């Protein structure tokens with residue numbers, strides 16, 4: 312095996328914040344990386360099986376664990392640690408400098424160069440690139456570091472929050488200790504991201520519990536008397552927003568960037584160690600990102616719906632129609648959508664307040680059953696009317712109990728919270744934070760409602776650009792009732808579809824996105840050494856699918872000291888592409904259950 316994921320249990324919490332470390336399995340699974348969750352009873356005992364060890368959060372390790380992990384690195388292993396040193400100060404050449412509840416990390420102004428060793432200057436460029444991309448990453452939890460040795464390289468620092476200002480942003484911000492450090496140790500190497508990456512991702516995506524309106528901010532009158540998802544935003548309205556097309560929005564998918572920092576650290580470690588490592592790309596055919604258009608049927612006007620369907624047909628793409636109770640379209644219309652490859656989804660109404668349209672699980676069930684009966688179609692995804700929301704993840708549990716597989720409610724109701732109010736363009740599975748159980752509902756966030764009439768076109772284009780940059784989903788909502796009344800909005804819809812398409816982005820339904828993601832989660836990338844009886848030899852990578860996955864794109868990153876490969880192995884063929892800042896060979900193949908393919 313290749314990547315070992317260290318277990319996080321109450322027994323090894325360094326403090327209460329360690330609990331969010333469990334989200335690492337979701338991050339690695341979505342990244343498409345091969346990993347093994349180490350045995351919770353004897354994790355250090357399994358170190359001989361792994362080449363890269365991930366400590367997903369700051370942990371309290373016992374003496375034996377610490378000794379074995381130090382030995383592992385000394386002997387050539389790669390250690391990636393998140394959230395703090397976990398008591399391994401010597402390996403990182405860093406001292407713990409105290410707790411950070413909330414803060415920002417930015418690229419080190421002058422990354423200190425190593426005095427020698429395996430990490431020649433410049434090899435950490437792909438890690439620096441993601442740190443520089445956004446200037447400052449918003450962290451929830453973490454530890455400040457003091458670098459102890461000139462050999463350790465400081466890649467990022469904590470930025471003093473009060474040194475941000477409106478005119479110059481983070482330029483010239485005061486550093487408050489190291490945040491990301493790499494160090495050579497023995498024959499191995501270590502990366503420490505001292506921000507609590509997993510807690511940050513969970514907090515950004517899931518927000519804070521919604522019980523009252525959020526206070527108003529510029530271009531975001533959130534105090535509207537309606538409880539909705541964007542009352543739970545944890546991002547900073549001053550430091551985390553940017554002006555795009557004249558309006559302030561959350562323009563950066565911050566959770567995506569945290570995820571990518573972890574992926575890049577792992578790939579860097581593999582490259583430095585001379586390891587080959589495969590990764591299942593997010594989308595088929597190595598397309599850079601996927602787009603989604605969804606429609607909420609507010610008003611249920613059949614003529615408006617037909618006009619929008621005509622437009623979508625002329626664009627030649629399927630879309631997701633979220634239908635609001637009590638409906639109004641003819642049953643044949645739903646059938647027609649289905650025949651055309653579009654999706655009929657639910658637009659749960661917990662806003663109107665009449666009987667059957669309140670924030671109640673029973674009302675969700677009733678509306679869902681109504682739509683299934685009315686349309687005579689399966690209904691597997693949902694978006695809430697007016698993005699209604701209460702609590703933290705309770706609504707996901709309602710969906711899970713009904714077997715609704717995907718939700719798309721996370722998004723903005725106000726201009727000033729457009730973009731990525733929940734941190735990402737990537738789909739994600741929620742974590743029930745009380746029990747630390749994953750909820751089987753895939754969230755596919757959206758970034759805007761009508762372009763032109765609500766957000767400038769420029770915002771839509773930036774959202775497509777960001778999805779392309781991060782490999783995520785660009786998801787735009789267009790109501791039939793608004794498109795039907797405004798030629799400008801109809802043009803904006805056509806324009807954004809063309810903009811994405813010209814850049815290689817296919818447009819999918821929510822149903823297709825969730826189906827693809829679930830199928831790819833059943834792909835197993837497995838590395839094994841040939842048995843000694845067969846002569847032994849280097850790790851051989853194989854891929855196996857639990858369900859069919861057509862045109863799966865497997866990237867094969869080869870270590871610095873790439874070995875010559877056996878002929879016929881597919882890792883040795885394929886074109887070279889660039890992903891996450893590293894070169895990789897690309898293999899596109901149909902995966903079929905029961906068939907094992909050799910990669911190296």
Ligand SMILES: [Zn+2]
Nearest residue numbers: 607609696697
């Ligand atoms: Zn609505």
